[in-house]
Amino acid sequence: MDTFDQQHIWHPYAKVPNPIKSHKVLSVEGVYLNLDNGKCVIDGMSSWWSAIHGYNHPVLNQAVVEQLEKMSHIMFGGLTHQSAIDLAKTLVAITPEHLTKVFFTDSGSVAVEVALKMALQYWHNQGQLSKQKFITIRGGYHGDTFGAMSVCDPDNGMHHLFSGSVAQQYFVKSPSVVSVDEALVDLETTLKQHSKAIAAMILEPVIQNAGGMRLYNPQYLLKAKTLCERYNILFILDEIATGFGRTGELFALDYVDVKPDILCLGKALTGGYLTLAATLTTDKVSATVGTLMHGPTFMANPLACAVANASIELLLNSPWQDNIARIEKHFYSELSPLKQHDKVADVRILGAIGIIEMVNDIEVEKTQNQLIDNGVWLRPYGKLLYTMPPFIITDNELLIITNAIKTIVNK
Numbered sequence: 377m378d379t380f381d382q383q384h385i386w387h388p389y390a391k392v393p394n395p396i397k398s399h400k401v402l403s404v405e406g407v408y409l410n411l412d413n414g415k416c417v418i419d420g421m422s423s424w425w426s427a428i429h430g431y432n433h434p435v436l437n438q439a440v441v442e443q444l445e446k447m448s449h450i451m452f453g454g455l456t457h458q459s460a461i462d463l464a465k466t467l468v469a470i471t472p473e474h475l476t477k478v479f480f481t482d483s484g485s486v487a488v489e490v491a492l493k494m495a496l497q498y499w500h501n502q503g504q505l506s507k508q509k510f511i512t513i514r515g516g517y518h519g520d521t522f523g524a525m526s527v528c529d530p531d532n533g534m535h536h537l538f539s540g541s542v543a544q545q546y547f548v549k550s551p552s553v554v555s556v557d558e559a560l561v562d563l564e565t566t567l568k569q570h571s572k573a574i575a576a577m578i579l580e581p582v583i584q585n586a587g588g589m590r591l592y593n594p595q596y597l598l599k600a601k602t603l604c605e606r607y608n609i610l611f612i613l614d615e616i617a618t619g620f621g622r623t624g625e626l627f628a629l630d631y632v633d634v635k636p637d638i639l640c641l642g643k644a645l646t647g648g649y650l651t652l653a654a655t656l657t658t659d660k661v662s663a664t665v666g667t668l669m670h671g672p673t674f675m676a677n678p679l680a681c682a683v684a685n686a687s688i689e690l691l692l693n694s695p696w697q698d699n700i701a702r703i704e705k706h707f708y709s710e711l712s713p714l715k716q717h718d719k720v721a722d723v724r725i726l727g728a729i730g731i732i733e734m735v736n737d738i739e740v741e742k743t744q745n746q747l748i749d750n751g752v753w754l755r756p757y758g759k760l761l762y763t764m765p766p767f768i769i770t771d772n773e774l775l776i777i778t779n780a781i782k783t784i785v786n787k
């Protein structure tokens with residue numbers, strides 16, 4: 377705990393001074409965070425989906441050090457470097473075949489902004505000047521910048537705070553709340569009426585994450601994509617949270633082999649080491665877009681690209697599918713029975729993601745302190761207590777997380 381921190385520094389979705397003290401981390405190792413109070417807790421959040429290999433990993437450390445000794449950064453305008461080239465090649469190779477062009481950004485939100493810009497420029501350059509809006513399913517989360525915010529859930533997102541500045545978009549029923557058929561009817565009804573005003577549909581495949589941790593049938597993706605084609609709308613998938621194995625497939629789109637026009641990646645891209653994201657698209661979209669009016673200062677940062685290359689190689693050479701299956705099985709056996717509990721509204725499990733939805737809102741500070749006493753770091757929000765641990769977590773460590781969750785539920 378640090379008083380200066382509490383008084384002067386903003387933390388995510390918080391105020392300064394912060395009524396809740398942040399826990400100070402001294403070092404990290406494997407799945408563990410070492411806190412300044414001497415406690416050592418398992419990071420059940422993987423630093424928000426990203427630290428899939430755990431911390432202080434020798435292979436990732438070495439990749440950063442080797443790159444650092446050559447160059448830590450150069451501008452990407454007019455210059456290039458091998459780590460970016462290698463990473464773009466890899467991303468093109470491991471994502472659906474038709475995605476061939478890569479735009480690097482420094483965060484997931486900006487990758488979404490770039491995706492939205494690509495879609496707008498795509499139609500603009502074909503003279504379709506009325507296509508200025510986006511359509512999405514309710515309950516989504518795509519980031520905190522203005523374009524990304526506009527396609528977050530209109531109720532639990534930040535629309536009400538910035539309603540005068542955030543663009544109005546089209547929201548349709550989510551297949552995580554209604555049946556796939558009902559959601560598709562709502563989508564088609566809206567597309568029929570408004571497709572001339574819509575540039576693209578954007579959504580998170582298979583699981584809606586920060587907007588509510590809800591799962592849906594991947595068949596929706598194929599049918600929504602077909603509708604988008606019929607009504608001349610680009611299809612953007614945001615795999616910033618789901619990418620790189622988390623759901624049990626390398627990308628969640630692999631569940632149904634859906635082919636997005638644009639794909640956003642981030643979070644686990646660098647194994648949680650550095651900030652980097654990417655927006656991929658097709659030959660057709662890139663050719664039509666032409667000059668893309670975007671160019672971040674730290675575009676394709678070499679340190680980030682080098683560690684991303686090492687992280688993807690590490691992932692693909694590891695038994696990641698076995699690890700995810702093992703974690704999923706553990707969640708089914710340890711968390712599913714909590715469904716019977718009076719205080720639990722729902723338990724949802726997909727790959728290395730375990731979600732408990734409580735009946736009532738969770739008291740965050742108190743719950744976090746209890747979790748820490750039980751050796752675990754989680755960040756509950758609203759009614760949701762959930763975990764997405766590093767893939768390298770052992771069965772014993774998993775049990776510590778699920779036991780801590782049971783302790784909270786039983787309190």
Ligand SMILES: *Cc1c(COP(=O)(O)O)cnc(C)c1O
Binds near residue numbers: 486580586614
């Ligand atoms: C986290 C997230 C983002 C935003 O990424 P940042 O790196 O935090 O800007 C966008 N989309 C999804 C699905 C996310 O989970």
